[in-house]
Amino acid sequence: MAGTSHRGDVASRVVRVGSTLVQQVRSTLDPASAQPAGGHHAASGWLVVTVFCEPDRLDENAPPGPLVELGDRIEVRVRPAPADKGVELAARLRDRSARANAPRRLSGNDPQAEVRSALRRAKQLVEVGEVLAVDPAPHGERTPTPGGTLLEAWTRKAPEGGVL
Amino acid sequence: MKAVTWRGVNDIGVEDVPEPTILNGHDAIVEVGLSATCGSDLHLVGGYIPAMRAGDVLGHEFMGTIVETGPDVTRHQVGDRVVVVSFTSCGQCWYCRQGLFSLCDNGNPNPGITEALWGQAIGGCYGYSHAMGGWAGSHARYIRVPYADQGAFPVPEGVSDERALFASDAAPTGWTGADLAGVQPGDTVAVWGAGGVGQMAARAAMLMGAEQVVVVDRFENRLEQVRTHIGAETLDYEEVDVPAELRERTGGRGPDVCIEAVGMEAHSPGPAHVYDQVKQQLRLQTDRPTAVREAIYACRKGGSVFTLGVFGGVVDKFPLGAVMNKGLTLRGAQQHGHRYIPEILERMSRDEVRTEHLATHVMSLDDGAKGYRMFKEKEDGCVRAVFRP
Numbered sequence: 109m110a111g112t113s114h115r116g117d118v119a120s121r122v123v124r125v126g127s128t129l130v131q132q133v134r135s136t137l138d139p140a141s142a143q144p145a146g147g148h149h150a151a152s153g154w155l156v157v158t159v160f161c162e163p164d165r166l167d168e169n170a171p172p173g174p175l176v177e178l179g180d181r182i183e184v185r186v187r188p189a190p191a192d193k194g195v196e197l198a199a200r201l202r203d204r205s206a207r208a209n210a211p212r213r214l215s216g217n218d219p220q221a222e223v224r225s226a227l228r229r230a231k232q233l234v235e236v237g238e239v240l241a242v243d244p245a246p247h248g249e250r251t252p253t254p255g256g257t258l259l260e261a262w263t264r265k266a267p268e269g270g271v272l
Numbered sequence: 273m274k275a276v277t278w279r280g281v282n283d284i285g286v287e288d289v290p291e292p293t294i295l296n297g298h299d300a301i302v303e304v305g306l307s308a309t310c311g312s313d314l315h316l317v318g319g320y321i322p323a324m325r326a327g328d329v330l331g332h333e334f335m336g337t338i339v340e341t342g343p344d345v346t347r348h349q350v351g352d353r354v355v356v357v358s359f360t361s362c363g364q365c366w367y368c369r370q371g372l373f374s375l376c377d378n379g380n381p382n383p384g385i386t387e388a389l390w391g392q393a394i395g396g397c398y399g400y401s402h403a404m405g406g407w408a409g410s411h412a413r414y415i416r417v418p419y420a421d422q423g424a425f426p427v428p429e430g431v432s433d434e435r436a437l438f439a440s441d442a443a444p445t446g447w448t449g450a451d452l453a454g455v456q457p458g459d460t461v462a463v464w465g466a467g468g469v470g471q472m473a474a475r476a477a478m479l480m481g482a483e484q485v486v487v488v489d490r491f492e493n494r495l496e497q498v499r500t501h502i503g504a505e506t507l508d509y510e511e512v513d514v515p516a517e518l519r520e521r522t523g524g525r526g527p528d529v530c531i532e533a534v535g536m537e538a539h540s541p542g543p544a545h546v547y548d549q550v551k552q553q554l555r556l557q558t559d560r561p562t563a564v565r566e567a568i569y570a571c572r573k574g575g576s577v578f579t580l581g582v583f584g585g586v587v588d589k590f591p592l593g594a595v596m597n598k599g600l601t602l603r604g605a606q607q608h609g610h611r612y613i614p615e616i617l618e619r620m621s622r623d624e625v626r627t628e629h630l631a632t633h634v635m636s637l638d639d640g641a642k643g644y645r646m647f648k649e650k651e652d653g654c655v656r657a658v659f660r661p
Binding site for chain 2: 157158160193194214215216228231232235236237238239240241242243244245246247248249250251253255256259260262263265266267268269270271272
């Protein structure tokens, strides 16, 4: 393995560690500065994707496979999108008693995570005919670092997280 | 296989990594012929986009030969010489069907990350962090290309590998900026940044009929390339006052279209640069918008400003008052290359678009660290380091 380093790296890292501290303090004093936009859930509980297809391609009584897998735990709604944008495919849990905060939703650690993932996979199946896979992707040695471990955890849940 | 990898902030490695395999029916495997470094890679190298893991393969601008296809690939065959657009886009969703390919709903397998950052997920990009899909990059002997029918384009006979390479990213990014900024015949267009993307934006503007195109940078070798290979005028921002020069060249109006092709690590000779550096290092802003600010102030009333350089998060001291009161149209985008690459390749075959000069330093993958160092530090007049696996 070959590598390179640059002047100022050490100083830069020191500044960044300090700056992370500043950011944490600032976030505490002003929570809005660290709040991602749109991280909250809709009151109705519906999660919706717009699928670009003909209106008769989707039927709420016979939804795509990924939603069928969730069985009676969810209800499904289908309606046409305006201006020929396709079909709005919505799903929500029947039991919505447990509500998660924005960070848990964004990181895919909430009760709706599997509904979110199922909607995304259903959309891909209808539009493209396949669910895109990325792993296993070629990579070199994964040197263990705190940041890398955190990113790996977020990446693993990323298909189920987000504002959808 | 050998690959150039991100090992950590300002740490580039060369490692043995597994070869890619077909995972989806629309995949192809491409044997990489040439793979270019890009200015946007430097944001990853420098740690400004903190979604890289040690071992990630870098590179998103490449061309090569198809060596394997999935069962659902219909437009390509083994042996085809292709250039591949840097964005992974399905070609089937509403955004792709509108020609807004980089906004693809389906091309990023990790949508949760960019939804959290930006409110919506966009398409994926090879070798450009786990936020952009976690796709392995092209600085390797082989690369997996999902949605190959959409993203790979046959290179016409007579177009060299060295020319076709930049139809992957630099040229279509430039075309995206000039087209979506609304360049009209007779316009004066100013472009900030004389790297590969800035040069291609200038060339696109000229081919779209702009009467006067002015490119702004501080590196004389790049400005010389602009004058010699692109045919546009140049301004050295360390030598002149750019807005004043642009006003003088436009009868006091300012450019009709201003294209910013610099991105989040912008430099300027004035105090604004120090201010932006400090705020970025303190994480009080993620990006340095120095060139965007200047473009907004320089643009004529009612004109168009396009952010083509890569930005990741939030900026400070953004002149929204000028945008509003001057009635500017402010727009930005990653490249919608699928829409422009066929035209670019055709123009390349007619010698109307020349890009070979961008590849100032061609080297092997073994020189991955050296290539990125030369590119970052602009050593030996490096405009782009290009790897030949």
